[in-house]
Amino acid sequence: MDVNISPYDLRQLIRSGEFAGNTSGYSKGFVQGNLAIMPKEWANEFLQFCQLNPKPCPVIGMSANPGDFLLPDLGKDLDIRSDIPRYRIYENGKLTQEVTDVRQFWRDDLVTFLLGCSFSFEEALIADGLEVRNITEGVNVPMYRTNIACRPAGRFSGTTVVSMRPMKPKDAIRAIQICTRFPSVHGAPLHFGNPEDIGISNINQPDFGDAVTINKGEVPVFWACGVTPQVAIEQARPPFCITHSPGHMLVTDIPNSHLAIM
Amino acid sequence: MDVNISPYDLRQLIRSGEFAGNTSGYSKGFVQGNLAIMPKEWANEFLQFCQLNPKPCPVIGMSANPGDFLLPDLGKDLDIRSDIPRYRIYENGKLTQEVTDVRQFWRDDLVTFLLGCSFSFEEALIADGLEVRNITEGVNVPMYRTNIACRPAGRFSGTTVVSMRPMKPKDAIRAIQICTRFPSVHGAPLHFGNPEDIGISNINQPDFGDAVTINKGEVPVFWACGVTPQVAIEQARPPFCITHSPGHMLVTDIPNSHLAIM
Structure with missing residues (x-):
């Protein structure tokens, strides 16, 4: 695959199952992010945790409403349920499975967070x-x-x-x-x-x-x-949580340069 | 003396001989600078040296024309010949004397440089x-x-x-x-x-x-x-040169905050 593939095209390949690998090095120039999805009754505390610890947990995007799986601010036609190559499912703080699609796990109370990545x-x-x-x-x-x-x-x-x-x-x-x-x-x-x-x-x-x-x-x-934040989630043990698998990030349409404060 | 004395008042005390000490800690909030004065036939090379080495030799002011001893951009009524507490006179790269006033040494070909200070x-x-x-x-x-x-x-x-x-x-x-x-x-x-x-x-x-x-x-x-730059001057051995004595700086009317690029 061409490393300069556009974020949109890369997400389409991921969604269709044609690509399930590490996203490092692909779609150069565009922001990739860490994913955390959890029930709304946990989301406010998690957001507060991120705001109190902005260096390890910088929030660069979140879903507008619980249950939203489209994140238009982050990318065209971006569906958080299918556009990441590999997800981890946590139940009560324990990693229970790794999957390439979470549509079957989706719930109306899930809130999505995207955190900045190195x-x-x-x-x-x-x-x-x-x-x-x-x-x-x-x-x-x-x-x-x-x-x-x-x-x-x-x-x-x-x-x-x-x-x-x-x-x-x-x-x-x-x-x-x-x-x-x-x-x-x-x-x-x-x-x-x-x-x-x-x-x-x-x-x-x-x-x-x-x-x-x-x-x-x-x-x-x-x-x-x-x-x-993954370690904090493991310690907090929410009954249900979804993250990305390390290195398998959400690739957004946001240019990296947009994150520069000056 | 009040450490919050204005730069202008401090320079007046220095000019009259009432203060000849270290300027560290006085006129807080205002730029103090390192002085280098040399004949114009050396000044262009020195200016180039500073421009090539901006971290050790940051030029924050210089006289408009050779022989100028007033530096209005740096301070009200600022006379570089008398407004520094202690000067060093160098001849052929050798320190020959320390004085509190250089009016008797002034020449029409002298160019003044003020360099930023820590x-x-x-x-x-x-x-x-x-x-x-x-x-x-x-x-x-x-x-x-x-x-x-x-x-x-x-x-x-x-x-x-x-x-x-x-x-x-x-x-x-x-x-x-x-x-x-x-x-x-x-x-x-x-x-x-x-x-x-x-x-x-x-x-x-x-x-x-x-x-x-x-x-x-x-x-x-x-x-x-x-x-x-003092070491570079000692090595270059211009026939005549004036610097400040360490710690005995030119105190300007420029607020330190004006030096911040952001």
Whole structure:
């Protein structure tokens, strides 16, 4: 498949079942997002959790009304039930199955949230000439649980999950500047340097994703990560919830540049 | 003396000889600058050197014509020959004397440059709640020669001098964001972390200024420093040159906030 396929065409291939893979690298230039769908009696608390923790949980879209499965603000003819390559179904906080379509699970009380994802800022870093190690090495970005507490909201709480990209300090400074322009896709890093400062005991054993090489002269740089809300959902244990499967994102019609605040 | 004295009133006290001290902390909120005065046959090359090395040598003002000693763009009734508390006279690159007035040395071919100074961004850091260690400890900021080459221009060349402020990584990230708004006072840091990466062998022995405490969990953060042009002048050895004495700056009528690009 052409990596420059339009978001609309890509969603059509996903809907028809012709594509069910990782969306990383496809439809370059357009926002991809993390998905969270839950019953309305949980949605207000989740929205509050996101608003209190905007770095790990930046809301870039949500359904206008419970039960809505079309999200026209995010994409032409976008149907959230079928346009993501792979979904995860959670019941009472437990992952029960992975599916490629959730039409059979849809309910009139479900509220959809789309949260910003690091793909957008990685594209901006690369456009500026910086290396993004997980992309160079062709693996998933390494992610770690930390001791950085999220601000709780109702039944949602937990600690922040971070992603890590090693960089020379000079490049890290530039990355901080670039990512500051994109607060809705995790913004500037939370930390750099000593992993133990934020409760990471072994940088070579990420809790999610894959380890990457850290070269001499580089420091690990840590960004708030969109896995944070998934962990909060697992802890809160709503009776029913749908998320995307990691790396299998919603591809929107929104240009990444629209997320830049300046 | 009241630290909130207006820049105009402070310059009058300096001109009359009633004040000849360090200007740090006085006339809060107003730009203070590094001074460099040299013959016009050297001035074009120096200006080019500054334009090629804007982080250590940010020009925020210069005299309109050779011989001008009034700089109305920088301050009301500002006379560069008398309104700085302490000057250094260099002959052939050698410091020959320190004086409190340079009227007796003035020549019709002298061109004045005012370069941005870290006082402006330190004020912005403190206003945001960050600690600036050299201010907390009441000493001059530690400064170091590095192996970061400046881009040469004519007879001017050299390596970059940096100032260092220790910070927790989280605060360093915030400092990078704040200083990015102030490119004309050295802008974002050049480096953080391992001093040897930039040719500093002993962080506890600065080449200029005073050592400061680096606490556990903090990293040294390095900014390009206005001593860089002084070192370049010493190496270029113009036959005659005037600078301010460290810490004894020109206090202008320009609000620090005017230097913020956003």
